[in-house]
Amino acid sequence: MKELGIRVVRVAKEQLDPVFTTNLLRLLKFHSQTSEAAPHIQAELLDAYCEALKTGRPANLVINDFVRAGVDSDECRRVLFEGIWYRKVRIDLFSGWMIDHPMIPERRDPLVVYGHLFTR
Numbered sequence: 001m002k003e004l005g006i007r008v009v010r011v012a013k014e015q016l017d018p019v020f021t022t023n024l025l026r027l028l029k030f031h032s033q034t035s036e037a038a039p040h041i042q043a044e045l046l047d048a049y050c051e052a053l054k055t056g057r058p059a060n061l062v063i064n065d066f067v068r069a070g071v072d073s074d075e076c077r078r079v080l081f082e083g084i085w086y087r088k089v090r091i092d093l094f095s096g097w098m099i100d101h102p103m104i105p106e107r108r109d110p111l112v113v114y115g116h117l118f119t120r
Contacts, residue, residue: 007119009117011117016114017094017113019093019094019095019096020093020094020110022096023093023096023097024093027081027084027085030077030078030081030082030085031081031082031085033078034078034082035075035078035079035082036075037071037072037075037078037079041066041071041075041079042079044066045062045066045071045076045079045080045083046079046083046088046089048062048065048066049062049079049080049083049089049103050088050089052102052103053089053090053091053103053105054105056102056103057102058099058100058101058102058103059080059099059100059103060099060100062076062080063076063077063080063099077099080099089103090105090106091103091104091105091106092104092105092106092107092108093106093110094107094108094110094113095107
C-alpha cells in the first residue's frame with residue numbers, strides 16, 4: 001500500500017461504536033441481495049420508508065401496506081436495507097433499530113464521525 005501511496009490506518013474494533021458496527025454488519029448481510037422489484041415499486045417503497053422515517057411509522061407497517069398490494073415482503077425488506085446502505089433512507093446508525101419500531105432519523109453522519117480515517 002505504501003508503494004501505491006495509499007494511507008493505511010489501523011483501527012481496532014473497540015475504536016468504533018458497537019451499535020454502529022452491529023448495524024453495518026446487519027446491513028452487510030443484505031448487501032449482496034439486490035432487489036428485483038420493478039424500479040417504480042422500489043421508488044415507491046423508498047418514498048414510503050422516507051416518509052415513515054419522518055412520521056415515526058415503523059417500517060413493518062410500510063411493508064404490510066405493500067404486501068397487501070401484492071409486493072413480496074422479502075423484496076420490501078431488501079429495498080429497505082438497500083436504501084439504508086446507500087444512504088437513501090437516512091436512519092441513525094448509531095442507535096439500535098428494529099423493523100417493528102419507529103426508525104430514528106440520522107443524528108450523526110458516520111462519514112463525518114469516521115471521516116478522519118479516510119483522509120489522505
